[in-house]
Amino acid sequence: MKEKEKNEVFALHLNGKLISQNVWKDFSKNYGSNELQGWKPPKRLYYKLGHAKNGIRHLPKQIQNKVEIVKYVPEGENK
Numbered sequence: 001m002k003e004k005e006k007n008e009v010f011a012l013h014l015n016g017k018l019i020s021q022n023v024w025k026d027f028s029k030n031y032g033s034n035e036l037q038g039w040k041p042p043k044r045l046y047y048k049l050g051h052a053k054n055g056i057r058h059l060p061k062q063i064q065n066k067v068e069i070v071k072y073v074p075e076g077e078n079k
Helices: 021-031 049-057
Strands: 009-014 067-072
Touching: 009 021, 009 049, 049 067
Parallel strands: none
Antiparallel strands: 009 067
16 A cells, blocks of 8 residues: 555545535435435545445445545645
8 A cells, every 4th residue: 555545535425515424314304205214324434445435335326326435635645
Protein backbone atom coordinates (compact mmCIF):
# COMPACT_ATOMS: atom_id res chain seq x y z
CA MET A 1 0.00 0.00 0.00
CA LYS A 2 1.37 3.41 -0.93
CA GLU A 3 2.02 5.87 1.89
CA LYS A 4 -0.41 8.41 0.40
CA GLU A 5 -3.23 5.84 0.21
CA LYS A 6 -3.00 5.23 3.97
CA ASN A 7 -4.32 8.74 4.62
CA GLU A 8 -7.41 8.39 2.41
CA VAL A 9 -10.83 7.58 3.80
CA PHE A 10 -13.95 6.88 1.76
CA ALA A 11 -17.47 7.72 2.92
CA LEU A 12 -20.95 7.10 1.55
CA HIS A 13 -23.08 10.17 0.91
CA LEU A 14 -26.83 10.26 0.32
CA ASN A 15 -28.29 13.40 -1.25
CA GLY A 16 -24.99 15.22 -0.77
CA LYS A 17 -24.71 14.47 2.96
CA LEU A 18 -22.65 11.96 4.88
CA ILE A 19 -24.89 9.02 5.72
CA SER A 20 -25.77 9.14 9.39
CA GLN A 21 -28.75 7.96 11.37
CA ASN A 22 -30.48 11.37 10.99
CA VAL A 23 -29.95 11.59 7.22
CA TRP A 24 -31.19 8.02 6.87
CA LYS A 25 -34.36 8.73 8.87
CA ASP A 26 -35.11 11.89 6.86
CA PHE A 27 -34.64 10.06 3.58
CA SER A 28 -36.87 7.20 4.74
CA LYS A 29 -39.67 9.63 5.65
CA ASN A 30 -39.43 11.44 2.31
CA TYR A 31 -39.21 8.23 0.30
CA GLY A 32 -42.95 7.78 0.68
CA SER A 33 -43.15 4.18 1.80
CA ASN A 34 -42.17 1.89 4.62
CA GLU A 35 -39.86 -0.20 2.44
CA LEU A 36 -36.78 1.24 4.13
CA GLN A 37 -38.15 0.79 7.64
CA GLY A 38 -35.87 -1.35 9.74
CA TRP A 39 -32.79 -0.69 7.62
CA LYS A 40 -29.81 0.87 9.32
CA PRO A 41 -27.16 2.95 7.58
CA PRO A 42 -23.92 1.18 6.71
CA LYS A 43 -20.59 2.00 8.24
CA ARG A 44 -19.70 5.65 7.86
CA LEU A 45 -16.07 5.34 6.79
CA TYR A 46 -14.09 2.85 4.74
CA TYR A 47 -10.32 2.64 4.35
CA LYS A 48 -10.42 1.16 0.85
CA LEU A 49 -12.47 2.11 -2.21
CA GLY A 50 -13.44 -1.51 -2.78
CA HIS A 51 -14.91 -1.75 0.70
CA ALA A 52 -16.98 1.40 0.10
CA LYS A 53 -18.32 -0.06 -3.17
CA ASN A 54 -19.21 -3.23 -1.32
CA GLY A 55 -21.00 -1.14 1.31
CA ILE A 56 -23.29 0.29 -1.38
CA ARG A 57 -24.24 -3.22 -2.46
CA HIS A 58 -25.59 -3.89 1.03
CA LEU A 59 -28.06 -0.99 0.81
CA PRO A 60 -31.65 -1.39 -0.40
CA LYS A 61 -31.76 -1.59 -4.20
CA GLN A 62 -34.14 1.39 -4.39
CA ILE A 63 -31.47 3.82 -3.23
CA GLN A 64 -28.19 2.30 -4.45
CA ASN A 65 -28.06 4.65 -7.44
CA LYS A 66 -28.59 7.69 -5.16
CA VAL A 67 -25.54 6.97 -3.00
CA GLU A 68 -22.12 8.30 -3.94
CA ILE A 69 -18.63 7.57 -2.66
CA VAL A 70 -16.65 10.59 -1.49
CA LYS A 71 -12.90 10.45 -0.82
CA TYR A 72 -11.58 12.38 2.16
CA VAL A 73 -7.90 13.30 2.35
CA PRO A 74 -6.27 15.28 5.18
CA GLU A 75 -5.94 18.96 4.35
CA GLY A 76 -2.13 18.88 4.41
CA GLU A 77 -2.13 16.09 1.81
CA ASN A 78 -3.92 18.20 -0.82
CA LYS A 79 -0.94 20.52 -1.35
